Amino acid sequence: MIISEVEKEKEYHYILSYTRSPQEKKIYAPRLAYSMHLAYSEDGSNYRALNHNSGVLFAKATENENGTLNAKSLHNPYIFILQDGTYGVVAVRTEAEGQHDTESKGAVLFFHSSDLLHYREIGLIDLKGGVHVHDVMCEYNELTHSNVIRWRDEHGCFFQNTMQNLFRLTSASTPTRTEAFVLTSASPDIEGIIPRNVLRVPRQVAQRAVHRLTPPANIAIQVPDRIIATSTEDLKALKAIAKYSDGTTSLKKVDWNGDMVTWEEEGTYLVTGTVVQEHYAFPIAANRADPCITKWKSKYYFVATNDEDHNQTLYIRESDTIAGLVEARETLILDTSTYDDIKGLLWAPELHIIADELYLFHAATSGDFLNEECHVMKLRTGGNPTHAADWSRPQRVLRNDGTYLCEAGKVISLDMTVFKWNDEYYASWSERQFVPVDRGAWLYIAKLDSKEPWRLSSEPVLLSKPDYGWANNHTYVDEGPFALIRNGKLFLTFASAAVDATYCVGLLTLNTNGDLLNPEQWTKWNYPLLTSRSVTGEFGPGHNSYVLDDEGITWNVYHARPGLDAPRACGIRRVHFDIDGYPVLDLTEDRDLKREFVNVSVEVVVKHD
Template sequence: MLYLENNTSFLLPYFLTSDVVLPAEIGGEAVVWRSSLFELLDKHGQLVSQREEISPEFRLTANTNRQEYSFTVRLLGEERRWLAGYTREPNENSNVYSRFVADSLHLALSREREEGGFEALNSNYGVLFAKADYSRSEAGETKLLQMPRFFRLAGQGFGILAIPLDYEEHVDGPGELLYFETQDFVHYEEKNRIKITQTAWLDYSCELDAATRLYRIGWKEESGETRFVTTKDFKDFSLPQPGVIFPARFAQLPIEGARAGQLIALTASEAAYLEHKLGRVRHVSVDDPIITLNAGAPSLNLNNARVTARYTDGSVALKRIEVDRNEAATIDLSQPGRHELEAKIVRHRFPYPMMNTRPDPYVLLYKGRYYFISTDDDWQRKIFIRSSETLEGLEDGKTEEVLLWNGNVPEGERRGEHWAPELHVICGKLYCFLAISVNNAWDGVQAHVALLEGEDPMNPAHWGTPQRVLNRHGEVLTDTHHRERDISLDMTYFELGGKSYVCWSQPKWIGEEQELAALYMATVNPEQPWRLTSDPVRICRNEYGWDRNGGIASGVSEGPYVLKQGSRMFMIFSGSGVGPTYAVGMMEMSAAEDPLDIHAWRKYNYPLMHSLSQPGQYGPGHNMFAQDEFGDWFNVYHACGVNGGHRHASIRPVHFRFDGSPILDMKDEEELLPEYERITLTVVVN
């Protein structure tokens, strides 16, 4: 992979792999190659990778009888792997995979060192999407991308270029490129849009030139001519001039819908991080469980016994176990000995659907019982609640439902749609946050809060009248008397650093324009959680193809839920249309920062849960994390059929990756291999 120009000079990229073939002659003259690091070049003039991931910078020189060529380069190590970047063909049914998600960067990682055996990352769903353009309207214009090309940066990280498309897949500015940077192919920053030329092109590439230490962007025009520009910072560019371009390396990928993918070599650690972060995490083993106690112990207490399950990304999960109590009672604890018991790892298998026509689900463990509450997808005007001693007992047919609020009954402003209830314990009191229509129609739903004034959440008479949420001035948060479709919904509550916050969805009016539904946040008085104590701050809006899936200005950001895990805060939310294109996104921040600071949050460019996550479950979303009495976490969500229709709720266990981020869509066999469901527990009495 050495690139000649006019037989008098040639191109060599700054980052090399050992399969780059250095030519034995140039212009008919023999070449002698030398390296300032002799161990990286063999006696035949071929590069030799070492065990280190990337070599120090070294000098390569090519000598002929008449000329010397000199390059500053670095060589990737022998344990490299290949990353392929590609876009996909959309599915003929746009509900399955539309152009809005197909026209994004997808990634696949080679299983072995060589090119081949690629595995799609993020379940073959896009990971890098172009941002919407908000320069002309508050609703924005959806943007897509095609022909992504990536390359290593001179320092750390990678650059990515892509041709911008409008929402109809037309080239959005001939000769223009979107420029992104990433440190790890997981977190991305869209830096700027650059104008290279006035001419449309057929192909292009970019590499860091080993001779000039400038980035060289080259392209092939429709006339067949190749031209290039150089830049050191992707802000200032040289004038276009004729010349050869760095060819990009491609592979045909045996992945559904994948177009040919450009390849780039990754170090072993870069590949491992990417695989662990975007690949499927799978269970691989269980540590031998051993319980040790002293002779004379009164009994064998296994209530808190856990076994360590290990996963492909290096993460672990502590799994509960169960044993036959009669068998356990036969163990003699009065004297030293070693005993073995057959044990079963406790696992939860929840059916889908589990709660039919119950979208926007919410589960709370309250005073020893689980309570499930949701929207009623049959006209969306009633709020039902059910309760059980176990999560499994919340399934349809296993417990009775009670009607709490009925929007079909003319009771003042509480007539109409009732949406997305949530149960929160605040200052020892139970509240229900929900959206209720104030004009007997969907476009008049407003955030409300109801207090449990009695003792029983299942008794409608024990609930107080829902109150409309007020801003910090004591006025209603949104008001259809002032503007049409002035709605607020999906309000959630969380606490951090001794302060109380609410977050909700609102398509806010800005002047004479209304934005698409975005997420707003404010502090709230915990003694009166319907009363804001700060001005609302917009912290998230739908800006990518996956959460604008459907048109030039389409989709919502809604259904927020906040989880604090150690020193980090995760906010999950739902985007796109409320139907089979729905998907779950995530933002995160340090728990030491201010949630009202929009710059504290980092929004993932891609969704964590989508229609490719679980077979037959389309549009998964409006989810939350429920914790059981043992401290284990579960994802409670809804989904629907490929063509929409009623939405149904279900539950899945949540696993946390090696870095503490949640996995929402782990399959049963990924969570626990069947052969480890039954294990042997060793009890050692000292």
């Protein structure tokens, strides 16, 4: 069979790399705009932005001897194919706001990717020029079996180097003068776009990037044409399969009209039904942040930071269903007047079940902000979570040697979460050293003593620093970790940046059979899962948690702002899982279920043995 050139061309699609022009700092600051973005086209002419027109590749910060970070950005990224068919990116590294980066003078930043989704920063390639690089491109030369790097310096002169192996960062040849280079590019109508180069890639690679970097949309609802049933319970158990544009599916409960069937009589009946979708208008709780919903003894409980009184109280809601929590009555379980050492800033409460007992983790201070530390309260056995008197006095978290987790007044701790993995309990939290220097907020993990959950049973291990532009925008913060476990995969989401409209959700994933206390066994995504550009009208989404309902559906409970400068408020949205099993946090209700598909029918054959 002879394949025509036209048919061959259909096997390839097109990826455009670009950066963006910064906008107002609360909307799209330089640390966000100066990152590599991607757009997709089937024909090389009509492009659409991926990932909500947000960056997918950011430069890492560098670190000083005292632990503080120097934020970095990137300009003029160029994406290309390596000899083995994987992908490389070269870019000019800059200071955070786009100025010349002294540390990378005479060098360009090199990244590697196997799929245009996950990127590893290899480091700075020394071009041996001794001047600031302004622009760069790279191609693999099949004839010479070498990589050719062409670049322009700050004075407008053009040079080139050759390298046999880009991963050997110091192996570039001496630069030679060359003619100006021209990029193959495109200029689609995408907000703020500063286009770079177009790369032709295999169709399956491009489409996978599209599926992973675009929220899916419901394209069909499927139910069987016929079922055999003996009772209304058989009918109620029948669920619909929602199919999505990326090839994924999700089970949906159906409200079947069982009254159409005479169950005592054998026969065939046409039964109609309505696909069920819980509706949660944003926000579900105003002036609340850092929300957590937990199921305990057949009931659901909601707790959150109370912004309404400047974080002086913690309230709890109780309901038989998650939906019922929206209108449920709040009852006070902790305030700043009950205990002498709990004086304010009651932050980020989380309910966790440990060895069949219920605990409340939260942060509090004995005085000012610099004394903010993680605390734990225990519900007495048989107690009622809505009764303040059934909760123990807050206990400050201890290290495994019995000393306090942090030295109050110098290092604060907050946002402690707990999860169980392979029959062991783990705690993850955020610490921020302020004295002698402010190093920003970092994420830690340790094993937890299940008999005394206010005590760690291993030394803390550093998991993540706010080293990407989306995590150090306006301030250096990684906080609010929470575990999501599904099908043997462990995901740890966390919140980053300032608690404003640029707040966002990042992701750490544990490698298969990895050791949780080995940082090398975790993979950190280069770009955030959820930002202000993910869902219209929700600004600064972050500090989220997850809960599984009675139907087996995972829900994301988060806070965001209903306006650019509006107070924080809580929302709930279903968590979808993409083609690779990773969580999708931006699947809105209209994309989750199209209204035209909600009405379904099935032929029910009633048989009795």
